[in-house]
Amino acid sequence: MTLQELVQQAASLYLDKIAVCFDECNNQPPVYYTYKTVINAASELSDFLLLHCDFEGIREIGLYCQPGINLPSWILGILQVPAAYAPIDPDSPPSLSTHFMKKCNLKYILVEKKQINKFTSLHETLMNYDTVTVEHKDLVLFRLHWENADINLKLNDRKEKCAKEKRKNSMRSENNSIEEKEHMDVRLKHCLAYVLHTSGTTGTPKIVRVPHACILPNIQHFQVLFDITQDDVLFLASPLTFDPSVVEMFVALSSGASLLIIPPSVKVLSSKLAEVLFSHHRVTVLQATPTLLRRFGSQLIKSTILSSSTSLRVLALGGEAFPSLTVLKSWRGEGNKTQIFNIYGVTEVSSWATTYRIPEKILNSTLKCDMPVQLGFPLLGTVVEVRDTNGFTIQEGSGQVFLGGKNRVCFVDDEITVPLGTMRATGDFVTVKDGEMFFLGRKDSQIKRHGKRLNIELLQQVAEELQKVESCAVTWYNQEKLILFIVSKDDLVKNYIFKELQKYLPNHAIPDEIVLIDTLPFTSHGKIDVSELNKIYLNYMNSKPKKKFSGKEELWEKLQFLWKSVLSLSEDLLKVPDESLFLNSGGDSLKSIRLLNEIEELVGTSVPGLLEIILSSSILEIYNHILQIVFPDEDETFSKSYATKRKLSDTNQEEASGKSLYKSSLLPLSYDSEINAFIALSRGSQILSLNTSRFLTMLGHYPSACSSDFTIQTNTENLKSLSPPAIFGKSEDPSYVAKVCEEGKPVIGAEKMELHIRWRSDSGKCVDASPLVIIPAVDKSSATVYIGSHSHRLKAVDLYSGKVRWEQTLGDRIESSACVSKCGNFIMVGCYNGLVYVLKSINGEKYWMFTTEDAVKSSATMDPTTGLFYIGSHDKHVYALDIYEKKCVWKLACGGTVFSSPCLNPIPHHLYCATLGGLLLAINPATGNIVWKHSCGKPLFSSPRCCQQYICIGCVDGNLLCFTHLGEQVWQFSTSGPIFSSPCTAASEQEIFFGSHDFFIYCCNMEGHLQWKFETTSRVYATPFVFHNHNCSNEMLLAAASTDGKLWILESQSGKLQSVYELPGEVFSSPVVWESMLIIGCRNNYIYCLDLLSGSQK
Secondary structure, eight states, X not given: OOHHHHHXXXXXXXXXXXXXXXXXXSSSOOEEEEHHHXXXXXXXXXXXXXXXXXXXXXXXXXXXXXXXXXXHHHHHHHHTTTOEEEEEOTTSOHHHHHHHHHHHTOOEEEEEGGGHHHHHHHTGGGOOTTOEEEEETTEEEEEOOOTTXXXXXXXXXXXXXXXXXXXXXXXXXTTTOSOOOOEEETTSTTTEEEEEEOOOTTSSOOEEEEEHXXXXXXXXXXXHHTTOOTTOEEEOOXXXXXXXXXXXXXXXXXXXOEEEEOOHHHHTOHHHHHHIIIIISOOOEEEEOHHHHHTTOHHHIIIIITSTTOSOOEEEEOSSOOOOHHHHHHHSOTTOOOEEEEEEOOGGGOSOOEEEEOOHHHHHOOSOOOOOOBOOXXXXXXXXXXXXXXXXXXXXXXXXXXXXXSSOOOEETTOSEEETTOOEEEEEEEEEETTEEEEEEEGGGEEEETTEEEEHHHHHHHHHTSTTOSEEEEEEETTXXXXXXXXXXXXXXXXXXXXXXXXXXXXXXSOSEEEEESSOOBOTTSSBOHHHHHHHHHHHHHTSOSOOOSSHHHHHHHHHHHHHHHTTOOTTOOSOOTTOBTGGGTOOHHHHHHHHHHHHHHHTSOOTTHHHHHHHSBHHHHHHHHHHHHSOOTTOOOOGGGTSOOOGXXXXXXXXXXXXXXXXXXXSSOSOGGGOOEEEEXXXXXXXXXXXXXXHHHHTOOOOTTOSSEEEGGGSSOOOOOOOOOOOSBOOOOSOXXXXXXXXXXXXXXXXXXXXXXXXXXXXXXOOSOOEEEEESSOGGGOEEEEEOTTSEEEEXXXXXXXXXXXXXXSSOOOSOOEEOTTSSEEEEEOTTSEEEEEETTTOOEEEEEEOSSOOOSOOEEOTTTOOEEEEOTXXXXXXXXXXXXXXXXXXXXXXXXXXXXXXETTTTEEEEEOTTSEEEEEOXXXXXXXEEEEOSSOOOSOOEEOSSEEEXXXXXXXXXXXXXXXXXXXXXXXXXXXXXXXXXXXXXXXXXXXXXXXXXXXXXXXXXXXXXXXXXXXXOSOOEEEEETTEEEEEEEEEEOTTSEEEEEETTTOOEEEEEEOSSXXXXXXXXXXXXXXXXXXXXXXXXXXXXXXXXX
16 A cells, blocks of 8 residues: 555545645635546656656655645645655755765756756756756756766665675574564555655755655554544645644545645744634644644634634644643643644654653643653554663653664665664663653753753743743754743843753753744744754844943942842842852852853953852952953953954963063073973972972972882882772761961960061962972072962962962963973963963073963873873863974863863873863873863862872862762862862871861861861962971871961961961962971962061071
């Protein structure tokens, strides 16, 4: 049985009944064709085609036309040849149509005369000297010649023969115990009905050839299921290129019913369409996508389509996720009797696979129903399986849908034969419960957002249920922003939507932005047009006003309003306290991004560094940070260009202002390889030594046997065998907590040491970077401090005297800490302008610049075995740079902004990186491949720190996390505030030291147990530094800084206070200690070097 035979059977019973109605909706009367007229016109066309077509291989004829009164006759005429019809939409992109025609090797194409000019102009490249045209009434037959078409067919034949031979041999090897499966062959004369292509939204469009045997069961089952009679009117809602059109057309014409066709231009006019369908033509059966239905708007649906007096008997919704029952019930008018079906299928097993009728009692119930709608039972001849990730069929749980059936098979792309019963993966995921299937979403609707899986359709379903929302759609814009588009007739306030969504959705499902639109755009297939939504969002962003306030006072007021709005604080709260911290006020990483977007929309420009400030600072500090950008002082050089992504072409312009100030002939390092040995100290007690093991011994750090050339202090001693327990919870009260009085002055008699300024050096602006101290092995008296500042200047300062050796002005602000090269001759530092600078350590001259696409606040780390540098960027990548070859060895997309500094571990050889998206990644340093990754769920500002057995990192949720080098979480230690401080380990690697925004400095052992905690007078942002007391070699001390400018010297074993000193400005820089000197940056624009003096030295 074939589709045309079904129609011929119905025509023999209903010859004079109306088969097709075409209404142009232009105040002209509709045109009608009886079944007799349709069949006669079809026979004439098939006779014409038989006369002019000579088929070899696959029998296909293209059909290039718009829907009209002749459409069913043309399709039937092609089918009667027999041949498959291959619809080509004149409104499709020419590249897609050309791809389809070439891929199918279409030798013959029927073109509607009205479309001739369009076809020939858009596809003139297909026309050649071999092109032949013949006319038949309103059609023109084009005969095309494709180069390599015959070759491709022969190649496919050859592939098929080889495959058959292999199958036969394999059967013989099994002693013929299994018979070869029956196959369906695409070349058989009566095999194919039609040829389509998939949309291509998830990749290259696939060609799908559909046999009569595959689609016929659908037609027969829906005839019975919908109880179709000669009195029904079915609407051709789908375009010919969308396979539901086959169901609409042939369910009508095989039952004696009427098929209504209207121009595509009318389908987009919701009110006119409703009038034509349900007032003029009294449509009884409508098959549509949920998007097509939503476009009518809830009021029109309720008053017309699903009213008590509607003509609509059957509504079948498919092609997209089914609306929630709450929404569906809100659409129904009182007394409506329309039967509503959920239908599901994929083009690769054309057309539908399952169906479920919503029970009347559920539709009529007044109770709120949160239950999802099931997919229902398989249609005639269809087999449905749900398989897990291992490919096993499951009866309960979640998995991917596979569809097939003995005859329910199609040919995809170049397939010539397909085994009967072939099962196709759909890319759709469901959960099976008590034998019922519930749709979870498309594979491409599943996103990973802030460390958690999210099906974006969940947001759409919840938003659509809100009272003021007519319809909505969601996109994952550029795979980084979740955008909710809302259609509403009310004067809608976005804050209302945000507040309502927060009641029903987890934080990771709250959209980044809500955009109000007049109507939803949709594709020719009636589905949401995502590309059009992305264009709408881009236009929305570009059309935002640049500034929405008049002065500083209004900015402060609006900032407080946004603060309360994003955090859902009471409007009665007249003023937000200046010292309020975002994370302590109910904020989280997702809300911080929303506040960032709202602020940047308010000020009309990007505000570099704002996300970090929001998460780490008070509302007053956030305000001051914004002021620097929006109301720069005369001597300020902040500009909007901070936030723009820089390209190499920007470099010359940026460097025009750069200058080097060489002040001294005393060289910190020599280029002579004979004395090219040094020790490098950086924050967190990181000590790198090149051929200088005797110097390390003086420091009290003992070289590892694993490397004769380099020693990194983090791997200096073997750890005892540990089996750390998993600990979750608040830190226990320590036996000793050192106290400081409220004024911030040390308790009298508590100190055993004093700090005195040795020198200070003016850097022009805030110094948030941490110092790098290089001590040459040949002459430690020529030790040098390298440090940058917000003034764009990187300075090299003599450690002992404070004399400036050289100064280099870079293109923008510097918060990145410097890193030294393997040879000692170069210094690398990141910059706000997106450049990574490599300078000569001897004089500050620029040796190389590497361009990333956003600000670089991360500090580099250097691999002493290879000399490669690794550095992160706000462009969400980590880079491996070879400064000697001046090239990027690899770059890795990390899925989030890389603010913190990478960390190298020698055995196993891993590079650890962390992102503000909450990911901790272990990377192969040689290849840039990810070894493992762990989602911490909240931003990671802290840099990871390695020891022999573990990797530790702080998180803004207040937890210090510990992992093995295989990526298994071992323990978690909780503090009472966000952790921005990076962990620091002692030489023995038995203790971990870090600070928290709860004002405490913590010491834990390697099992995650608290050893002690010390209360400071402010937040601790900086990374502590462990060192030997220069005056007492057996005593280990800890240097730390709190943001209020206080420097704290503690006993590392007990946490007892040894000394405290207050600098005249805030401190975000981390201290570095060499001998009895502590070096640190301050926000009063100075770099400080302080002497630590014991009681006898005072």
